[in-house]
Amino acid sequence: MDIRKKESCSLFFLIALAGAIIPITKGVPPADTSTAGEVPAATYKLGQEITKAEAESAIAALEKVLADCKDNNLAFRIRYRIGTIYFKARMNEAAKNQFSQIANESDCPELIRVCSFNMAGQISRMEGKDKKALDAFNQVVKYSEQQITGVKENSIAPVLMKLCYSALFSRAEIYQLQRDYAAGIAEYNCLLRMLGQDKEGRFSQYIPLAKDRVSQLYLRGGDIGKYIEIAQRLSIDYPQYYRAGVIKFETECVKFLRSAAKDSEFADGSFAAPVRLIAYFKGSNDKSPAKPILEKLGELCKEHSNTYAGILLNYHYAWLLDTLGEKDKAIEAFAQVSSVNIKDANSKIQPSAIAETVAEYAKIQRAIMLSEKGDYRRALEAAGSLCAHQEQSHISDLAKSVNESIVTLRREVPADGNK
Amino acid sequence: MSHKSKIPLLTVFVICCGAILANDERIDAELPPIETIILEPIELENISIWVPAAKTGPVINRSCQPKKCSYSPMLAATVNHTRDDDCPEEVARLLAEYTAVYHEKSLPLTMFNGWQWEFSYSLCQFESVTYNLPSRGGCWESSWDAILTLSAGSADFKWVDILPSGNFLYKQLGDVQKSNIEVRTFSSMRIRDGYPKERKL
Numbered sequence: 001m002d003i004r005k006k007e008s009c010s011l012f013f014l015i016a017l018a019g020a021i022i023p024i025t026k027g028v029p030p031a032d033t034s035t036a037g038e039v040p041a042a043t044y045k046l047g048q049e050i051t052k053a054e055a056e057s058a059i060a061a062l063e064k065v066l067a068d069c070k071d072n073n074l075a076f077r078i079r080y081r082i083g084t085i086y087f088k089a090r091m092n093e094a095a096k097n098q099f100s101q102i103a104n105e106s107d108c109p110e111l112i113r114v115c116s117f118n119m120a121g122q123i124s125r126m127e128g129k130d131k132k133a134l135d136a137f138n139q140v141v142k143y144s145e146q147q148i149t150g151v152k153e154n155s156i157a158p159v160l161m162k163l164c165y166s167a168l169f170s171r172a173e174i175y176q177l178q179r180d181y182a183a184g185i186a187e188y189n190c191l192l193r194m195l196g197q198d199k200e201g202r203f204s205q206y207i208p209l210a211k212d213r214v215s216q217l218y219l220r221g222g223d224i225g226k227y228i229e230i231a232q233r234l235s236i237d238y239p240q241y242y243r244a245g246v247i248k249f250e251t252e253c254v255k256f257l258r259s260a261a262k263d264s265e266f267a268d269g270s271f272a273a274p275v276r277l278i279a280y281f282k283g284s285n286d287k288s289p290a291k292p293i294l295e296k297l298g299e300l301c302k303e304h305s306n307t308y309a310g311i312l313l314n315y316h317y318a319w320l321l322d323t324l325g326e327k328d329k330a331i332e333a334f335a336q337v338s339s340v341n342i343k344d345a346n347s348k349i350q351p352s353a354i355a356e357t358v359a360e361y362a363k364i365q366r367a368i369m370l371s372e373k374g375d376y377r378r379a380l381e382a383a384g385s386l387c388a389h390q391e392q393s394h395i396s397d398l399a400k401s402v403n404e405s406i407v408t409l410r411r412e413v414p415a416d417g418n419k
Numbered sequence: 420m421s422h423k424s425k426i427p428l429l430t431v432f433v434i435c436c437g438a439i440l441a442n443d444e445r446i447d448a449e450l451p452p453i454e455t456i457i458l459e460p461i462e463l464e465n466i467s468i469w470v471p472a473a474k475t476g477p478v479i480n481r482s483c484q485p486k487k488c489s490y491s492p493m494l495a496a497t498v499n500h501t502r503d504d505d506c507p508e509e510v511a512r513l514l515a516e517y518t519a520v521y522h523e524k525s526l527p528l529t530m531f532n533g534w535q536w537e538f539s540y541s542l543c544q545f546e547s548v549t550y551n552l553p554s555r556g557g558c559w560e561s562s563w564d565a566i567l568t569l570s571a572g573s574a575d576f577k578w579v580d581i582l583p584s585g586n587f588l589y590k591q592l593g594d595v596q597k598s599n600i601e602v603r604t605f606s607s608m609r610i611r612d613g614y615p616k617e618r619k620l
Binding site for chain 1: 450451452453454455456457458459460461464465466467468469470471472473474475476477479494495497505507509510512513516517520521558560562566567568569571578579581584585586587590601603607609611612613618
């Protein structure tokens with residue numbers, strides 16, 4: 001009897017011990033957390049757009065739970081939730097205060113801290129408060145980098161990387177807009193260093209984009225040598241990058257303009273270098289320096305045919321041929337550009353809006369050149385396909401005037417091409 | 420207490436611990452994912468290309484008197500700036516500011532509704548030309564080239580759910596939360612080589 005009493009006492013003691021010790025080690029009284037978990041879950045169902053009244057009611061419920069919550073992690077989750085509710089109700093000032101307060105507390109769990117700095121940064125950027133945004137994004141980078149590099153087999157590494165890279169892009173874009181090219185370059189270089197450290201290459205798609213952007217910032221800042229070095233490396237290392245072919249040609253144009261035209265101002269970057277090169281030869285009597293560039297461009301066109309880069313390169317090629325007086329070859333090149341079926345559902349040519357515009361101008365220019373040759377039938381075919389444009393645009397207006405012009409010329413000067 | 424008698428006690432102890440821990444896991448699972456926002460890198464593609472800009476004529480004068488005519492070529496700049504309902508206005512404004520840098524010499528950034536780059540009428544006007552139209556079937560025509568600067572881009576605002584596993588998911592909302600922009604401006608308009616042409620009929 002005594003023994004049984006003793007055993008039942010032990011049993012009771014062990015159960016009591018388990019009930020007392022385990023919640024202490026976990027830091028959560030069961031009854032308390034059960035309620036605490038349900039309230040944030042209920043607020044999650046509110047959706048993305050919420051009214052101020054809905055927000056106030058949800059926040060009041062969360063604050064009530066928060067007052068009794070003794071789990072540190074859960075308490076921060078609830079406070080973070082309050083911040084997101086403020087943001088969804090467009091109460092940005094309250095949201096920012098909430099996130100800043102959470103992020104700056106020493107015992108804040110790291111993921112919540114990074115997310116809070118991210119939210120504070122994003123909101124500040126949207127409001128145009130660049131200084132605050134830059135500071136907050138800097139903290140995102142600092143804390144996420146510590147976690148990514150400091151903790152082995154960190155299950156939250158992918159999300160921390162995503163937030164970190166997003167913060168670095170945001171910082172670089174802010175600096176770019178402020179024309180602080182040196183600071184923008186530093187951000188992209190930091191991003192590239194971090195992307196290079198990720199052996200799994202989870203975000204490797206950002207590498208060519210960041211390299212492209214950093215090369216542009218060097219050029220805009222006046223460091224042409226560094227621009228050429230990075231751009232050339234990029235086009236070799238990432239041949240699949242959608243701008244790889246264009247980058248190769250832009251680099252050639254920049255090199256030529258720097259040496260021949262003593263032109264070293266590229267305040268907008270390299271995208272206007274091809275038109276500046278063509279303009280140079282339009283105004284120059286000596287066309288011979290254009291020959292090696294033309295040959296190189298012809299090779300690039302073949303290398304990148306049926307891609308976005310190929311369309312743009314072929315279009316520049318056609319204009320350069322036209323400028324150099326090689327009219328028949330130019331007409332052929334314009335025909336190639338306009339024959340690419342970008343609207344085909346299987347077409348992967350992106351950005352398609354730009355490729356479509358290029359192809360349409362190629363058709364009109366070809367029509368003009370055929371008409372100059374007196375080949376009115378083919379000229380009308382080329383211009384006619386664009387006259388059916390529904391919207392009023394430069395292309396549709398131009399196509400109409402070119403079409404009318406060809407009709408008149410065919411009627412009045414049919415033998416023009418033979419003169 | 421014998422070892423045998425300890426076994427049921429330990430079993431009960433383990434079950435109790437398990438029950439408490441399981442309850443705690445259930446609570447974690449009940450917690451919603453951590454939501455945060457991400458603004459993807461702004462996608463903006465800029466190109467500058469030579470384009471046929473304007474064509475006038477051939478104008479034929481069949482009267483006996485010569486005529487003096489003038490022509491003022493004008494090219495309309497265009498801005499097409501939109502945003503999805505779920506895309507915050509501020510994100511759309513950011514996109515406009517980012518794009519405007521490439522067109523600041525031709526087109527000012529004029530905001531409407533706090534976010535939209537809009538303008539009622541903006542033309543890139545170039546030097547007008549005058550030409551003599553000869554009498555008795557005199558014929559005249561001209562053609563212009565210009566540089567078109569075209570920017571096409573988007574800003575993509577996303578809500579992200581961070582799951583307890585550490586993975587993250589882009590929230591699938593009804594519509595995409597994007598703002599799109601397309602801006603076209605013209606510059607450097609010049610008469611095409613070989614023009615103006617004075618033709619004889």
